[in-house]
Amino acid sequence: MSRLGWRKSTFSTGDAENCVEVAVSSGLTYLRESDAPERVLATAPAALRALLRAVKTGAVGRGAD
Template sequence: MTTYQWRKSSYSADAGNCVNVAAADGVIAMRESDEPEAILTTTPAALRAFIRGTKAGRLDHLAATRRQ
């Protein structure tokens, strides 16, 4: 089992709801501070692609309100 060195954003201050990030063995791990046992892992390349796509607005349609 991998032991992660978790980090949180300095913008989080003492807020309880934070996303923690760790890197180990070529994997990026992420978790929510209020549910630390649920860990999502990805590769650095996949995370970069996700961030670029999000910044470029390619995922905006996922957050759009559906009209009935």
């Protein structure tokens, strides 16, 4: 995984260690937190798009209050 070209969000500032980083390779999208780079989640781009769409529309995300 270390050979992937990781990118931080443009919303990250300075040397913030609490960012989500993204890399794309071999048809998969990889996600990791900058403060725990050894933990990597791999997903298909379509599945990630569906999740982000659901979060943005409020279909998932809040849980029990």
